[in-house]
Amino acid sequence: MKYMLLIYGEECERSDAEREACYVESCALAHDLNANGKYISAHPLHPTSTATRVRLRDGKRLITDGPFAETREQLGGYFLIDATDLDDAMNTAARIPMARTGTVEIRPVIEITGLPQAVTAA
Amino acid sequence: MQRSLWVTLDFKPRSFLQAICHWGGRQMQEFSGRHARQELERIYAKDSRRVFATLVRLLGDFDLAEEATQDAFAAALEHWQVAGLPQNPVAWLISTGRFKGIDALRKETRFRSLLPQLANESDTRQLSEEDIQAEEIDDDTLRLIFTCCHPSLSTTANMALTLREVCGLSTDEIARAFLCSSTTVAQRIVRAKAKIRDARIPYRIPSAEDLGDRKHSVRRVIYLLFNEGYSATFGDSLTRPDLCAEAIRLGRLLNRLMPDSESRGLLALMLLHESRRTARTNAEDDIVLLEDQNRSLWNREQIEEAHSLLAVDNASQSRSVYWLQAAIASVHARASTGADTDWNEIVSLYDQLILAENSPVVALNRAVAVAMRDGPQPGLVLLDEISQAGVLDDYYLLHSARAELLRRSGRFPEAHAAYDRALQLTCQGAEVRFLRRRRESLPSNEDSIKIP
Structure with a gap:
């Protein structure tokens, strides 16, 4: 079963070196998951200052910038994984470096039929 | 359709006779063997949740297992009076319940999504009574407990689900215990069961590496249930004995199994x-x-x-x-x-x-013990230290303990103020009456001057 692990944390509180270390650790985790057939995809995201929101109301496109709510923790990246059950997903979530300073939210993925098979990037 | 009556009414009978009376009078009359009926009554009270726990594993769904459990007992009522008690009644009930469950799975669309999961298992047809081992049934009860107390569910959901699925209380009984509406409890349980299904909370005894933490969650839920029963946080009566009895029953069960x-x-x-x-x-x-x-x-x-x-x-x-x-x-x-x-x-x-x-609460209790050993003054010094930390400022027991020690030191106006503060912070009937009585029994200011 697929789970989306959404990684929330405070932005701009890390130095470049810390961020780099976090990427290295996340990469190692992704490789380990991949070796166990649990990895689907993962990416860090640029900060919310680069975010754009799009809404379509009455056929009109409304574009706004910035985060929707002024919460302290923002979505900063994700892991999409395969796990046998929630306990398995929880164990993976606990290994994500940002779990130590931020929060990892586990959301079970709904499988729907008819989606195209994505070309997976190497 | 009679077979799903209990589920649609959200009725979970504690006694088998109650169940049958609810279900319909016809079977009741046919059941003439007094001994068999008593035996069934006893087995229902003692083992229906164990049968349910195993059926959850075999059928992979809480609701389906619930219906199958009730169906198995209804079938036992018919068969046992004719054929007599089977050698191993619990195994008979599990085997029959599983058969009824698979049958329902095939017939009813609402369960159809579960069928592929079950079909993967090689033998959906036969499960002999000999295949069902007592140890496995005990393990299933543990699986049920660990699932109901899973840390990914809210504490209130943990408590409601445990009372409902492990103890077999009805939603009405749970609602009475928590002084909330049956609808609230029912919704809480439905949501929790949906999360168990959709997020796939596993039905198993946690792995060795997780076991310590997870046992801690289970014990926490049991102790919270006990505390909820022992010192109700609101309402008129101080204790709700049913919850305490259930918590102790769970404590015994956990202690027997682990x-x-x-x-x-x-x-x-x-x-x-x-x-x-x-x-x-x-x-x-x-x-x-x-x-x-x-x-x-x-x-x-x-x-x-x-x-x-x-x-x-x-x-x-x-x-x-x-x-x-x-x-x-x-x-x-x-x-x-x-x-x-x-x-x-x-x-x-x-x-x-x-x-x-x-924890500050332990420190508070220790301060009271020190006061009992060494007198109110050293206790008050410790309480003031705890007060200064600020975390217990809204905890009425801090203020009532302080009031008590101030009274014993003869500092009555301060004691009065501390009782006032404690009274602002609790709304539990018996505690409010107690604090008021203590406050009113304080000597007046003039009296306090007379005390040497």
């Missing part, structure tokens, strides 16, 4: 508190302080049981937090009068408890 120091400590702790139930309140349902309680009312049987549980780990190096709390309660239980209490021993146990779990 005997360890923590489980023994938790059970002993609950038994020691429970032993004082009748002495804790008077005829008017008002609180009687520990030192004023009629100790002949304490339940000796429960105290003895707790003491033998505690004795197992007496020499152990790593005494659990529950063990230490139970040991403190046990010091009280051994004192024949309030004045006989070994406060020295209690303070020393609190010192160990603070090392194991340094």
Whole structure:
């Protein structure tokens, strides 16, 4: 079963070196998951200052910038994984470096039929 | 359609006869064998949740297993009076329930999504009674407990689900216990079951690496249930005995299935508190302080049981937090009068408890024990330190303890203010009456001047 692990944390509180270390650790985790057939995809995201929101109301496109709510923790990246059950997903979530300073939210993925098979990037 | 009546009415009978009366009178009349009926009644009370726990594993769904359990008992009512009791009634019920469940799975669209999962298992047809082992049934009960107490569910969901699925209480009974509406409880349980299904909370005994944490979650839920019953946070009556009885039942079950120091400590702790139930309140349902309680009312049987549980780990190096709390309660239980209490021993146990779990509430209790040993002044000094930390500022017991020690120091106006503050912070009927009484019994300001 697929789970989306959404990684929330405070932005701009890390130095470049810390961020780099976090990427290295996340990469190692992704490789380990991949070796166990649990990895689907993962990416860090640029900060919310680069975010754009799009809404379509009455056929009109409304574009706004910035985060929707002024919460302290923002979505900063994700892991999409395969796990046998929630306990398995929880164990993976606990290994994500940002779990130590931020929060990892586990959301079970709904499988729907008819989606195209994505070309997976190497 | 009769077979799903219990589910649609959300009815979970505690007694089998109640179930059958609810289900319909026809079967009742046909059931003539008094012995078999009594036996079935007994098995229903003792084993229906165990049958259910195994059926959840075999059928992979809580609702389906619930219906299958009820169907299996209904089938037993018909068959056993003709064929007599089977050799292993629980295995018969599981085997029959599984058959009924698979049947329902095929017939009813609402369960159809579960069928592929089950079809993967090689034998959806036969499961002989010999295949069903007692150990496996015990493990299923543990699986059920671990699932209901899963840390990914809210605490309120943990408690409601445990009472419902493990103890077999109806939503009405749970609603009464928590003083909320049946609809609220039903929604809470439906949502929790949906999360178990959709997020795939596993139905298994956690792996060795997770077991410690997860057992901790289970014990926490059981103790919260007990506390909810023992000192109701609101409402008129101080205790809700049903919840305490269920918590103790769960404590016994956990201790039987997973005997360890923590489980023994938790059970002993609950038994020691429970032993004082009748002495804790008077005829008017008002609180009687520990030192004023009629100790002949304490339940000796429960105290003895707790003491033998505690004795197992007496020499152990790593005494659990529950063990230490139970040991403190046990010091009280051994004192024949309030004045006989070994406060020295209690303070020393609190010192160990603070090392194991340094929480402000433990510090507060320790301060009271120190006051009992050394007098109110040293206790007040400790309470002031706790107050300054600020975290317990909204905790009425801090203020009522302070009020009590101020009273004993003769500082009545300050005691009055502390009772006022405590009263602002609790709305539990018996506690409010107690605090008011204590406040009103304070000597007036003029009296306080006269005290040397």
